[in-house]
Amino acid sequence: MWRFDPDSFRASQVRPGVIVVAVALLAYPLIATNFFIFQIGAYSLLLGTVALSLMMLAGYGGMVSLAQLTVAGFGGYMMAIFGTNSVDVHGFGWPWWVLIPSVILASATLSALIGAISVRTEGIYTIMITLAIAVAFFYFTRQNYAAFNGFTGFAGVEPPQVFGVNWRAPVPFYYLALAIAAFFYFAVLYGSRTTYGLALQAVRDNSRRMNSLGYDVTAIRVFAYFLSGLIAGTAGIMLVWFNGRISPGSISVSVAIDILVIAVVGGLRHPIGPFIGALAFVLLENFAIDLIDRERFNTVIGLVFLFIIFFSPDGILGLWERIRPHLMRKPNVARSDGARK
Amino acid sequence: MNKTLNRADALSLLQSSGQYALELEAISRHFGALVALADINLSVKAGERHAVLGSNGAGKTTLFNAITGDFAPTTGRVRLFGEDVTDLPAYERIRRGLRRTYQISLLFENLSVLDNLYLACRGVSRNRFALRRPRRDDALMASAETLAAAVHLETVRDTPVGELSHGQQRQLEIGLALSGAPRLILFDEPAAGLSPGERAELVDILNSIPSHIAYILIEHDMDVALRVAERVTMMHNGRVFKQGTPDEIENDAQVQELYLGDHHG
Ligand SMILES: Nc1ncnc2c1ncn2[C@@H]1O[C@H](COP(=O)(O)OP(=O)(O)OP(=O)(O)O)[C@@H](O)[C@H]1O
Numbered sequence: 001m002w003r004f005d006p007d008s009f010r011a012s013q014v015r016p017g018v019i020v021v022a023v024a025l026l027a028y029p030l031i032a033t034n035f036f037i038f039q040i041g042a043y044s045l046l047l048g049t050v051a052l053s054l055m056m057l058a059g060y061g062g063m064v065s066l067a068q069l070t071v072a073g074f075g076g077y078m079m080a081i082f083g084t085n086s087v088d089v090h091g092f093g094w095p096w097w098v099l100i101p102s103v104i105l106a107s108a109t110l111s112a113l114i115g116a117i118s119v120r121t122e123g124i125y126t127i128m129i130t131l132a133i134a135v136a137f138f139y140f141t142r143q144n145y146a147a148f149n150g151f152t153g154f155a156g157v158e159p160p161q162v163f164g165v166n167w168r169a170p171v172p173f174y175y176l177a178l179a180i181a182a183f184f185y186f187a188v189l190y191g192s193r194t195t196y197g198l199a200l201q202a203v204r205d206n207s208r209r210m211n212s213l214g215y216d217v218t219a220i221r222v223f224a225y226f227l228s229g230l231i232a233g234t235a236g237i238m239l240v241w242f243n244g245r246i247s248p249g250s251i252s253v254s255v256a257i258d259i260l261v262i263a264v265v266g267g268l269r270h271p272i273g274p275f276i277g278a279l280a281f282v283l284l285e286n287f288a289i290d291l292i293d294r295e296r297f298n299t300v301i302g303l304v305f306l307f308i309i310f311f312s313p314d315g316i317l318g319l320w321e322r323i324r325p326h327l328m329r330k331p332n333v334a335r336s337d338g339a340r341k
Numbered sequence: 342m343n344k345t346l347n348r349a350d351a352l353s354l355l356q357s358s359g360q361y362a363l364e365l366e367a368i369s370r371h372f373g374a375l376v377a378l379a380d381i382n383l384s385v386k387a388g389e390r391h392a393v394l395g396s397n398g399a400g401k402t403t404l405f406n407a408i409t410g411d412f413a414p415t416t417g418r419v420r421l422f423g424e425d426v427t428d429l430p431a432y433e434r435i436r437r438g439l440r441r442t443y444q445i446s447l448l449f450e451n452l453s454v455l456d457n458l459y460l461a462c463r464g465v466s467r468n469r470f471a472l473r474r475p476r477r478d479d480a481l482m483a484s485a486e487t488l489a490a491a492v493h494l495e496t497v498r499d500t501p502v503g504e505l506s507h508g509q510q511r512q513l514e515i516g517l518a519l520s521g522a523p524r525l526i527l528f529d530e531p532a533a534g535l536s537p538g539e540r541a542e543l544v545d546i547l548n549s550i551p552s553h554i555a556y557i558l559i560e561h562d563m564d565v566a567l568r569v570a571e572r573v574t575m576m577h578n579g580r581v582f583k584q585g586t587p588d589e590i591e592n593d594a595q596v597q598e599l600y601l602g603d604h605h606g
């Protein structure tokens with residue numbers, strides 16, 4: 001459970017499993033084809049990062065927001081408008097070192113704004129209100145040509161040539177996505193045991209008590225939206241570079257729900273969950289199509305979703321935690337694990 | 342404001358802020374058609390130990406909620422240490438030195454005793470938004486340990502609160518209320534459901550509270566209430582029925598009739 005021992009993180013950090021995964025992720029481009037590096041590897045990391053921003057809000061803050069993709073999409077649009085694009089609408093061409101921090105900050109600010117609107121609601125109402133915001137932003141971008149170029153959106157949005165590297169090439173892009181994913185993964189993991197992280201989880205469990213201990217519950221929640229907006233906005237920049245383009249279709253409700261599915265299927269209890277969910281989703285999206293036709297894809301996703309939620313409310317992560325003791329049948333280990341709960 | 346107030350600061354603040362810890366002016370609270378509180382006037386002096394008696398549904402907990410801001414009163418004014426706080430949210434009142442316990446324990450069950458107390462100490466200090474982990478030598482961690490000892494929980498300080506006994510959870514409720522530099526504490530039936538042994542321990546803890554801290558104690562057990570209180574307010578049907586010293590209340594014929602009559606109901 002969520003404990004507050006300053007040493008616990010350091011101890012768990014150097015488990016052999018972590019090293020194996022790290023080495024595998026770093027060595028992956030050496031053995032994989034470009035398709036697997038870019039379309040599977042990098043894309044999973046990016047979707048996982050967006051879902052991580054939701055996991056942080058929902059898992060630690062108890063706030064399930066459907067507007068995370070809206071924040072990411074906003075970041076993407078800002079890149080196209082204030083950076084460069086190929087459709088001759090806006091494209092102010094700000095230098096990357098001004099553009100990128102500004103866009104991340106603007107996304108986080110938008111996220112905080114969304115938070116300020118929705119934090120007074122709870123549970124299903126938070127989902128409803130953030131869904132309404134997501135839908136409103138979708139239609140707004142579709143109808144607004146002055147700023148968002150309407151239905152067409154923007155194309156030709158590319159990463160800058162920094163250090164002479166073509167960051168859109170599969171291998172550099174993969175490593176960039178990996179670095180960003182790893183950074184936010186460890187930031188969230190570390191953050192969960194900071195003073196603020198503890199307060200956020202305490203608000204989730206018992207907001208009334210937190211209020212009567214002197215905490216401004218609303219401020220704590222809005223700040224969580226701000227932080228998650230930093231993650232979602234950064235992922236949004238990467239996504240627009242990944243696709244090269246952004247249009248209302250990129251931020252439609254069905255994609256927003258995909259993000260929710262990824263986070264929930266992966267597991268909301270640990271920041272690794274969203275990445276597991278994203279990988280499963282991307283693999284299904286790419287290969288289920290070989291088995292069934294495109295139209296049925298959503299049915300497959302839906303069934304997988306139902307299956308996992310039915311057998312494990314904590315997602316794939318929870319499934320794994322349940323299976324693991326059976327795989328490692330060392331009686332002593334199993335017993336001490338069970339006792340610790 | 343600098344971290345937590347120490348005791349000398351608290352005392353000087355107390356003197357500068359006038360004589361009363363709490364003044365209630367014509368407080369009422371309606372739940373739809375139900376009048377849970379009607380025209381309550383009550384003042385508690387700085388450092389005073391006050392007991393509130395009254396049968397089930399008399400409005401005692403509702404009165405506490407109005408004082409803390411958990412639920413705002415329908416009409417009336419609340420003044421804390423001379424300042425009108427009627428329009429302030431609960432957390433602002435807490436930061437001004439008000440604390441409370443809940444009739445039904447409201448604790449973080451997944452967290453250890455120490456972590457609960459640490460949260461309470463942090464809530465009335467700075468850096469609530471710190472994106473750093475508390476260090477081993479964090480001053481508030483030390484305060485949390487002191488508090489654990491003050492409410493006799495040092496032996497279970499690392500135990501998750503969900504695994505504590507009912508009595509220990511009640512003690513922790515009091516520990517949370519003692520965090521920082523409280524000036525007025527509201528205890529909502531801290532003795533409810535305790536064994537005689539635990540009750541004695543509770544009276545010990547209450548008696549060890551520094552004398553500059555005022556408190557209001559809701560207590561069904563008249564013996565306990567009359568033993569620790571300097572003044573007593575008797576509530577009935579959302580109104581103040583009688584007020585006086587423990588002696589006056591104990592020997593009041595009307596109170597005896599009402600209290601004994603209701604006690605079996
Ligand atoms: N949130 C609420 N909604 C509706 N009615 C309420 C609410 N809270 C309290 N009441 C009603 O207000 C009246 C006073 O309740 P309150 O809890 O203050 O009594 P009490 O004196 O604390 O009683 P007890 O000794 O049982 O704790 C009761 O009739 C109760 O039903």
Ligand SMILES: [Mg+2]
Nearest residue numbers: 401402403444
């Ligand atoms: Mg009550």
